[in-house]
Amino acid sequence: MARLLAIGGYAEQPLTEGWEIASTASGAADDPTKVAALGLEWIAAQVPGTAASALRRAKTWDLDTPRNFDAEDWWFRCRFASTSSSSGANATKVLKLGGLATIADVWLNGVHLLHSENMFVAHEVDATAALRDDNELVLRFRSLKTALEQKRPRPRWKTRLVEHQQLRWFRTTVLGRMPGWSPMVAAVGPWREITLESRTAVVVDAAEITTRIDGADGVASVALRVKAKAVTRATLIVGDHRFPLDVKDDGAGGFAIRGDAKIANATLWWPHTHGAPHLYSARVALNADGADVEIDLGRVGFRSVELSKGDAGDGFEIVVNGVSVFCRGACWTTVDIVDPNATAEAFRAALETARDGGMNMIRIGGTMQYEADVFYDLCDELGILVWQDFMFANMDYPATDEAFVANVRREVGGLLDRLQSHACLAMFCGGSEVEQQAAMLGLPRELWTNAIFANVLPELVARWRPDVPYWPSSPSGGSLPFQSTSGLVHYYGVGAYLRPLEDARRANVRFSSESLGFANVPESRLIERLLPNGEAPFHHPRWKARTPRDMGAAWDFEDVRDHYTALLYKVDVAKLRYADMDRYLALSRVATGEVMAATYAEWRRRASTCKGALVWFYRDLWAGAGWGVVDSNGWPKAAYYYLKRAFAPVAVLASDEGLNGLFAHAVNDSAHDIDAELEATLYRHGHARVTSASRGIVVPARGQTEVHVDAMFEGFLDTTYAYKFGPPGHDVVVLTLRSKTSGALLGEAFYFPVGLAFAPDADLGLEATADLQPDGAWGLTLRTKGFAQSVAIDAGDFLPDDNYVHLAPNSERTILLRATAAAKKPSGQVQALNAHGPVRITVRS
Numbered sequence: 001m002a003r004l005l006a007i008g009g010y011a012e013q014p015l016t017e018g019w020e021i022a023s024t025a026s027g028a029a030d031d032p033t034k035v036a037a038l039g040l041e042w043i044a045a046q047v048p049g050t051a052a053s054a055l056r057r058a059k060t061w062d063l064d065t066p067r068n069f070d071a072e073d074w075w076f077r078c079r080f081a082s083t084s085s086s087s088g089a090n091a092t093k094v095l096k097l098g099g100l101a102t103i104a105d106v107w108l109n110g111v112h113l114l115h116s117e118n119m120f121v122a123h124e125v126d127a128t129a130a131l132r133d134d135n136e137l138v139l140r141f142r143s144l145k146t147a148l149e150q151k152r153p154r155p156r157w158k159t160r161l162v163e164h165q166q167l168r169w170f171r172t173t174v175l176g177r178m179p180g181w182s183p184m185v186a187a188v189g190p191w192r193e194i195t196l197e198s199r200t201a202v203v204v205d206a207a208e209i210t211t212r213i214d215g216a217d218g219v220a221s222v223a224l225r226v227k228a229k230a231v232t233r234a235t236l237i238v239g240d241h242r243f244p245l246d247v248k249d250d251g252a253g254g255f256a257i258r259g260d261a262k263i264a265n266a267t268l269w270w271p272h273t274h275g276a277p278h279l280y281s282a283r284v285a286l287n288a289d290g291a292d293v294e295i296d297l298g299r300v301g302f303r304s305v306e307l308s309k310g311d312a313g314d315g316f317e318i319v320v321n322g323v324s325v326f327c328r329g330a331c332w333t334t335v336d337i338v339d340p341n342a343t344a345e346a347f348r349a350a351l352e353t354a355r356d357g358g359m360n361m362i363r364i365g366g367t368m369q370y371e372a373d374v375f376y377d378l379c380d381e382l383g384i385l386v387w388q389d390f391m392f393a394n395m396d397y398p399a400t401d402e403a404f405v406a407n408v409r410r411e412v413g414g415l416l417d418r419l420q421s422h423a424c425l426a427m428f429c430g431g432s433e434v435e436q437q438a439a440m441l442g443l444p445r446e447l448w449t450n451a452i453f454a455n456v457l458p459e460l461v462a463r464w465r466p467d468v469p470y471w472p473s474s475p476s477g478g479s480l481p482f483q484s485t486s487g488l489v490h491y492y493g494v495g496a497y498l499r500p501l502e503d504a505r506r507a508n509v510r511f512s513s514e515s516l517g518f519a520n521v522p523e524s525r526l527i528e529r530l531l532p533n534g535e536a537p538f539h540h541p542r543w544k545a546r547t548p549r550d551m552g553a554a555w556d557f558e559d560v561r562d563h564y565t566a567l568l569y570k571v572d573v574a575k576l577r578y579a580d581m582d583r584y585l586a587l588s589r590v591a592t593g594e595v596m597a598a599t600y601a602e603w604r605r606r607a608s609t610c611k612g613a614l615v616w617f618y619r620d621l622w623a624g625a626g627w628g629v630v631d632s633n634g635w636p637k638a639a640y641y642y643l644k645r646a647f648a649p650v651a652v653l654a655s656d657e658g659l660n661g662l663f664a665h666a667v668n669d670s671a672h673d674i675d676a677e678l679e680a681t682l683y684r685h686g687h688a689r690v691t692s693a694s695r696g697i698v699v700p701a702r703g704q705t706e707v708h709v710d711a712m713f714e715g716f717l718d719t720t721y722a723y724k725f726g727p728p729g730h731d732v733v734v735l736t737l738r739s740k741t742s743g744a745l746l747g748e749a750f751y752f753p754v755g756l757a758f759a760p761d762a763d764l765g766l767e768a769t770a771d772l773q774p775d776g777a778w779g780l781t782l783r784t785k786g787f788a789q790s791v792a793i794d795a796g797d798f799l800p801d802d803n804y805v806h807l808a809p810n811s812e813r814t815i816l817l818r819a820t821a822a823a824k825k826p827s828g829q830v831q832a833l834n835a836h837g838p839v840r841i842t843v844r845s
Helices: 032-036 051-057 083-087 144-148 165-169 344-356 373-382 402-418 434-440 451-464 524-530 541-545 557-569 573-579 581-603 638-647
Strands: 010-014 020-025 072-081 092-097 104-108 111-116 123-126 134-141 194-199 203-214 217-227 231-238 241-244 246-249 254-263 280-288 291-300 305-308 317-320 327-331 361-364 385-389 425-429 488-491 511-515 612-615 650-656 662-668 674-684 688-699 703-708 732-739 745-751 767-772 778-784 788-794 798-800 805-807 811-819 829-831 842-844
Touching: 020 051, 032 134, 092 104, 092 111, 111 123, 203 291, 217 231, 217 280, 217 291, 231 246, 231 254, 241 254, 254 280, 291 373, 305 425, 317 425, 327 385, 327 511, 327 638, 344 373, 361 612, 373 385, 402 451, 557 573, 557 581, 573 581, 581 612, 581 638, 581 650, 581 788, 638 650, 650 732, 662 674, 662 688, 662 732, 662 745, 688 703, 778 788, 778 805, 805 811
Parallel strands: 327 361, 327 612, 361 385, 385 425, 488 511, 511 612, 650 745, 767 842
Antiparallel strands: 010 194, 020 072, 072 134, 092 123, 092 194, 104 111, 104 134, 203 217, 217 254, 231 241, 231 280, 246 254, 280 291, 305 317, 650 662, 662 703, 674 688, 674 732, 732 745, 767 778, 778 811, 788 805, 788 829, 798 811
């Protein structure tokens, strides 16, 4: 049933207080009475939560203390008074359990109400007969390790992703069960909300709401089934518009309520990079049994989403409201791997940071978990498209087992029902790397997939969300699912496979739902918290344990980063780490950002075959140099800022076309043409201005303008230093895009014809001044005499809106600082990569 935010006459009692937890050996007790006889030591627990979150809260366990949470039975209990009795003696009392991980039983006052073996299924149980004035609710979570040891049919092929192949039989997350790239902390417990709901007046048995676009109009369709003695009137209210609904007695003690709302010239919902994510409130008002009742259906948006494969059928392009959208963003990870049910505030902070970084798509991969309702609500509000995998990854799932398939149908049907009204949903995908795993093992094509991905999932998507495209696996398409010239790919050519940067063009990527995985170095303040007492990172055991790697590989992703650091900055990384750890850290931070920015500049070109790419991944699972572009606390790393500039809705990008010279690509995702001035300036030795030229251009709405930079100048300048007739005439090219009407800076790109290995400049002349703005914010103004490379801002408890910026010679730039704590004014320093030392921030009031 569609998620109903509120129903008149319903009263909800959250069961969040008074919980306790204890563990036993597997199978030590099979009901609450036997648990009582064991004399267990109970500690306080938080629900929603997990066994790990309870132990962390009690300070008896942390991520550095290995514990197999799947090896024990875990018991949760609480006592509560039934306040819902005030709703009336005839009310139905429903116990709602949002998610139980993973093999769970539920008792209320000694009465067994439920057995569940699917973490991803929400349950509603009629608890009316079992309730008393004072109640005890007990939950048991059986040992998954014991269940895995039971004999079952073997898979047709094996994966290295998890340690136990029989995990494929259990509907639970593999997150926390994957050695090598996530902390081994399995989710066990009541990880979603538990509430007691008292239902009086109208009882809503079924609810559906869908939206579509009809020409210039938006259409919302609603279908309800309610139990009542009489329903005399029903109205669908969308925004300020009211529409009567058809009410029919279904002859079975209920009423079917249906109808459409057609809003003329509806304001469309857009991803934030392309427009405003407009939403309308939706609710049904009805009169039932003489009382007025209102049913809140949440907010809906009008938009269309299509998947275009192109004329040749080998493309992959997401089209929103008839407009091709270059999708960019990252693969989502849980906000807290120990307690996967994040708060609304934590979700908002994470998603606003993603939105502010120019990300217009988030992928929830098959190795993760379905997120809470508030996640999708916020993506609707913030204009972030959601690519939703179903929770399948890398394994040979038992698609011929009827019970397993029935379990999958219940799980996916419930999810799609819950998500049926969200405008943000852009793609449903069968799962992660199932086809790829089988294909890479050399198995025949008929073993790459099964009926779940070919039949069950697409049928359910067509039933519940026909407006959202479906794709069978990530990756999939072409002669081999991991080859990039057709369909959907996971692109790690630049990245794990150590290919040159030019490979991003050579690969002819269509769409990459994973790409560019690097061990991204966090800021110093996180390193200091992770490794106290001045310990050095990289080969410290605690640091190394948190460095991601692929199972079975003789390298990890720090080795990948070191390869590109050496390539870009012409250094011997091993010697540098010995001699100058601070310099090694500084280069390591920016190297991955430079690689990501260069790759996206390639992919966003008008001539590129690529129509979207997502970074692996958004947020670290724990403190360290993880794949995330933000760290485990949500603080942006250097790579985030490089991507923010590359992802900007209006931007100028540079591409080296070799003997054909330098090209500028002005990109405009907005709905309006931009009248702009493009300027190209060449500098020598980071100081001397060689020459400059400008040209007026119009960048079309949701389009691009390509400019041959060489043609802007009189005479031959060898802008890319491709011909090499003598020493280079310049080492920095700055492309600046400004509005012709206001002069505002719209975008800036730097190109380095002889590479990024700039020697320290003793005459850089870098200054940093912080001033209080009229609105109470702080502005940090950076000024420099010479070219300042990758200027890193450390402003204490203030987070800069941009960071690791290049500055042209004799230029200045003001960057806003946002307070992250109670500090009244910023303090700290800035450090250019090509400077001899840092510069203190001067604060002026």
